[in-house]
Amino acid sequence: MHVRKAVLPVAGWGTRFLPATKAMPKEMFPIIDKPVIQFIVEECIDANVENIIFVTGRHKRPIEHHFDINTDLEKHLEECNKTGLLENIRQISRWINPIYVRQKEQLGLGHAVLTAEPVVGEEPFIVSLGDIVVEDGSSVIEEMLSIYNKYGRSVIAVFEVPQEEVGKYGVVDAVHLDGPVYSIKDLVEKPSPDKAPSNLAIVGRYIFTPRIFEKLRVTKPGKGGEIQLTDAIKLLLEDEQVYAYKVENKVYDTGTPIGYIKTIIDIALQREDIKDEMFEFLQDIINKHSQCIDI
Numbered sequence: 001m002h003v004r005k006a007v008l009p010v011a012g013w014g015t016r017f018l019p020a021t022k023a024m025p026k027e028m029f030p031i032i033d034k035p036v037i038q039f040i041v042e043e044c045i046d047a048n049v050e051n052i053i054f055v056t057g058r059h060k061r062p063i064e065h066h067f068d069i070n071t072d073l074e075k076h077l078e079e080c081n082k083t084g085l086l087e088n089i090r091q092i093s094r095w096i097n098p099i100y101v102r103q104k105e106q107l108g109l110g111h112a113v114l115t116a117e118p119v120v121g122e123e124p125f126i127v128s129l130g131d132i133v134v135e136d137g138s139s140v141i142e143e144m145l146s147i148y149n150k151y152g153r154s155v156i157a158v159f160e161v162p163q164e165e166v167g168k169y170g171v172v173d174a175v176h177l178d179g180p181v182y183s184i185k186d187l188v189e190k191p192s193p194d195k196a197p198s199n200l201a202i203v204g205r206y207i208f209t210p211r212i213f214e215k216l217r218v219t220k221p222g223k224g225g226e227i228q229l230t231d232a233i234k235l236l237l238e239d240e241q242v243y244a245y246k247v248e249n250k251v252y253d254t255g256t257p258i259g260y261i262k263t264i265i266d267i268a269l270q271r272e273d274i275k276d277e278m279f280e281f282l283q284d285i286i287n288k289h290s291q292c293i294d295i
């Protein structure tokens with residue numbers, strides 16, 4: 001069955017980024033001049049996703065405003081003859097007809113995905129996490145779709161991380177099939193480096209068969225009392241094969257202060273309009289700091 005829908009869970013508290021996330025969703029933090037969530041929406045549009053379903057919460061209204069029409073702003077830009085900006089603003093609000101589903105209580109990522117069930121129905125669907133940016137992300141979704149089309153089963157994007165960092169991620173125990181494709185045997189949440197079955201960590205991009213909903217409904221609260229998506233995938237593995245797709249693209253986790261800063265710097269160094277000035281600035285401060293710090 002054709003994959004038409006993407007679920008973007010954006011309802012989390014963002015506690016790792018408090019107090020910044022007290023009144024502002026982390027998904028709206030700017031990567032220079034574009035909010036994180038726009039990168040993820042653009043990735044879906046470029047991969048020809050037809051429906052974008054945001055799983056949102058009462059403290060996430062700025063996301064809805066961002067994808068809505070702002071007639072006052074458009075009028076202002078028109079009057080000032082700022083045509084480039086006007087075009088950009090118009091495009092964002094007319095790209096998609098978003099669907100918003102409320103997660104009334106933040107009971108975890110698995111619960112957020114389950115909240116979208118009435119809108120997704122009996123169809124395969126994409127899940128893209130609202131705080132993970134993937135370089136050239138649409139190509140990742142397209143590759144995952146072709147694996148889904150071949151096997152008709154769920155596909156999870158993974159990437160290689162240094163062995164000593166596996167404890168920060170969900171990690172797969174998988175058998176290599178062909179090229180970037182693996183068959184998953186098991187998943188382990190935040191393993192210690194000496195016990196990890198591999199260094200292939202889950203990225204935050206998934207394609208699921210609708211059977212995941214059946215599993216999410218019976219998933220017991222796990223770590224932190226939350227309904228974990230990885231626990232539901234483990235249950236899914238009892239019934240269905242699940243595949244992993246190893247991405248070579250850069251993965252940016254904007255959900256932590258250090259991950260966010262790294263994302264901004266890396267993306268700034270790729271932007272034609274600012275990269276030279278940014279590079280000089282970085283070189284300069286590194287020189288200054290290395291005189292004070294023993295590096």
Ligand code: UTP
Nearest residue numbers: 009010011012013014015016106107108112130
């Ligand atoms: P995270 O675990 O990174 O987000 O979930 P969080 O819970 O907001 O962050 P911390 O741990 O408190 O700092 C990944 C994505 O899933 C969404 C988040 O908004 C984020 O985009 N999420 C998480 C939900 O939609 N609902 C939840 O109950 C939990």
